[in-house]
Amino acid sequence: MGRYLVNFDTRELEAAECAFLVLGSGIAGLYTAHTASSFWNDVVVLTKRGIDDTATERAQGGIAAALGPSDSPALHYEDTVVAGAGLCDLEAVRILVNEGLSRVEELIRLGARFDRADGRLDFTREGAHTRRRILHAAGDATGAEIQRVLSSTVRANPRISVLENHFVVDLLIENGVCWGVLTYDNTSKKLKVFRSRVVVLATGGAGQVYRDTTNPKVVTGDGIAVAYRAGAEVMDMEFVQFHPTVLALKGAPRFLISEAARGEGGILLNAEGERFMLRYHPLGELAPRDIVVRSILKEIAESDRDFVHLSLAHLDPVRVRERFPTISQRLKGYGLDLTCDPIPVAPAAHYFMGGVKTGVFGETNIKGLYACGEVACLGVHGANRLASNSLLDGLVFGGQIVKHARFHAPQSVPGRAVSEGLEDPGGLDADALVGELQALMQEYVGAVRFGTGLEAALRRFEEWERVRRKEAASPELMEYRNMLDVAELITEAALMRRESRGGHYRADFPESRERWKRHIILKRQV
Numbered sequence: 177m178g179r180y181l182v183n184f185d186t187r188e189l190e191a192a193e194c195a196f197l198v199l200g201s202g203i204a205g206l207y208t209a210h211t212a213s214s215f216w217n218d219v220v221v222l223t224k225r226g227i228d229d230t231a232t233e234r235a236q237g238g239i240a241a242a243l244g245p246s247d248s249p250a251l252h253y254e255d256t257v258v259a260g261a262g263l264c265d266l267e268a269v270r271i272l273v274n275e276g277l278s279r280v281e282e283l284i285r286l287g288a289r290f291d292r293a294d295g296r297l298d299f300t301r302e303g304a305h306t307r308r309r310i311l312h313a314a315g316d317a318t319g320a321e322i323q324r325v326l327s328s329t330v331r332a333n334p335r336i337s338v339l340e341n342h343f344v345v346d347l348l349i350e351n352g353v354c355w356g357v358l359t360y361d362n363t364s365k366k367l368k369v370f371r372s373r374v375v376v377l378a379t380g381g382a383g384q385v386y387r388d389t390t391n392p393k394v395v396t397g398d399g400i401a402v403a404y405r406a407g408a409e410v411m412d413m414e415f416v417q418f419h420p421t422v423l424a425l426k427g428a429p430r431f432l433i434s435e436a437a438r439g440e441g442g443i444l445l446n447a448e449g450e451r452f453m454l455r456y457h458p459l460g461e462l463a464p465r466d467i468v469v470r471s472i473l474k475e476i477a478e479s480d481r482d483f484v485h486l487s488l489a490h491l492d493p494v495r496v497r498e499r500f501p502t503i504s505q506r507l508k509g510y511g512l513d514l515t516c517d518p519i520p521v522a523p524a525a526h527y528f529m530g531g532v533k534t535g536v537f538g539e540t541n542i543k544g545l546y547a548c549g550e551v552a553c554l555g556v557h558g559a560n561r562l563a564s565n566s567l568l569d570g571l572v573f574g575g576q577i578v579k580h581a582r583f584h585a586p587q588s589v590p591g592r593a594v595s596e597g598l599e600d601p602g603g604l605d606a607d608a609l610v611g612e613l614q615a616l617m618q619e620y621v622g623a624v625r626f627g628t629g630l631e632a633a634l635r636r637f638e639e640w641e642r643v644r645r646k647e648a649a650s651p652e653l654m655e656y657r658n659m660l661d662v663a664e665l666i667t668e669a670a671l672m673r674r675e676s677r678g679g680h681y682r683a684d685f686p687e688s689r690e691r692w693k694r695h696i697i698l699k700r701q702v
């Protein structure tokens with residue numbers, strides 16, 4: 177794996193400087209920028225497409241917070257730790273469930289309109305939560321509401337500048353200190369340098385490394401790849417969460433049918449029309465996601481089709497329409513009625529528990545470099561994230577970074593970086609390369625893994641090594657290179673972990689093992 181994606185010499189590039197630099201404009205990036213603006217008057221957010229082109233904007237089900245009458249942070253803590261299957265960082269979980277309360281209240285103060293019943297916040301339940309603690313907005317459009325509020329808050333703040341169409345290509349490091357980033361401005365088609373004493377990665381997860389994913393096109397693992405190439409530690413890369421109920425209709429995109437559909441009483445039916453989940457777990461459809469995923473895959477394998485059905489037909493149709501307006505509307509476009517039709521669903525890649533290793537203040541092993549949101553891994557979700565905890569994670573640990581950086585930002589470094597010798601990319605076809613990679617990951621590194629399949633995938637990565645000798649001359653090729661780097665890290669970690677735990681399932685090692693109750697940390701030698 178090379179250090180940089182393109183040839184450059186920072187002395188020859190246009191350079192800008194700011195006090196606090198945030199990469200990414202989802203919940204983690206925008207909330208960090210908003211919080212940082214209380215202490216720095218020169219905060220810049222770089223984002224590779226439009227400000228609202230994020231996974232955050234797509235979130236449906238909601239955001240978890242123990243604000244309900246019969247709930248408490250202690251119960252939320254317990255549910256999070258149980259779902260995490262022995263790998264949660266307990267201090268991080270404690271911070272998440274406690275700090276989360278005031279962060280969500282702040283979102284409400286900023287203007288987030290969460291759904292209410294009789295004037296009070298209306299909480300729903302999702303898989304593996306023992307209480308109704310999920311706040312939602314406009315039924316199933318929670319992410320869009322949060323993105324709306326944060327985007328307008330940040331845009332209205334004169335201390336924050338948002339630069340869209342700025343693709344972060346690589347991090348610039350000298351003597352273990354991050355002094356800035358190399359970006360590609362997709363409007364002027366030029367490379368630029370941004371210098372800053374604080375650099376926050378908030379670039380989201382990596383769902384696009386799989387063929388079937390709920391994640392938008394922008395989620396290509398860039399942050400994990402740039403950090404790894406720069407010498408940051410990455411952790412828990414083998415833990416990928418697959419979502420059990422994603423629309424599985426030929427020709428239609430993999431549209432998520434929120435977990436809340438099962439929380440409200442939706443049931444899963446196999447090819448025989450049998451409700452099967454209670455055979456696999458006492459919580460039935462609300463069992464932890466990995467269990468629901470594998471149960472569905474087993475039912476699919478025993479049938480002649482590649483989906484099972486989700487049915488809400490036994491529920492009050494008025495309530496269903498009210499609760500799931502966005503999903504109902506989307507399904508209508510495919511001729512399906514959520515209130516009465518069985519909806520074909522199958523699992524798809526959804527969330528990355530792993531990422532850039534951080535402490536509870538978002539700090540990485542590189543001075544001045546922080547990470548939060550889905551790109552980061554501090555062990556708060558352990559081996560399996562509890563539904564609706566990820567939006568909360570972005571808020572809470574974005575805020576934590578600001579607390580730390582105020583006192584620990586390194587002195588500015590007059591850094592310089594040069595990259596040379598990468599070959600001309602010639603006729604590399606990014607779409608074809610991405611398609612091949614996604615198919616490989618889907619087949620060998622999906623929800624059910626075998627050692628032999630993982631080894632086969634690693635052999636293919638070796639064959640593709642030649643691509644790494646070439647310059648990634650367009651954002652599409654840069655994304656491909658990042659996906660390739662991330663895919664390799666997932667596969668390596670999945671092969672190392674000879675057990676099954678949380679989101680990682682090895683069919684050849686189906687049990688959890690006590691000696692594997694630890695994290696796999698990978699670091700490139702630089």
Ligand SMILES: Cc1cc2nc3c(=O)[nH]c(=O)nc-3n(C[C@H](O)[C@H](O)[C@H](O)COP(=O)(O)OP(=O)(O)OC[C@H]3O[C@@H](n4cnc5c(N)ncnc54)[C@H](O)[C@@H]3O)c2cc1C
Nearest residue numbers: 200201202203204224231232237238344380549550564567
């Ligand atoms: C369909 C769907 C439904 C979901 N539902 C829920 C839910 O109900 N509750 C919940 O808690 N979680 C949910 N999740 C997960 C949750 O939405 C994400 O984990 C969370 O939004 C991640 O936020 P983030 O800020 O870390 O990243 P994102 O929101 O993905 O933002 C990443 C940002 O980084 C930018 N970026 C990426 N690479 C680069 C680069 N190279 N240069 C510059 N910018 C870059 C992107 O353009 C984007 O602006 C859902 C996810 C999906 C996909």
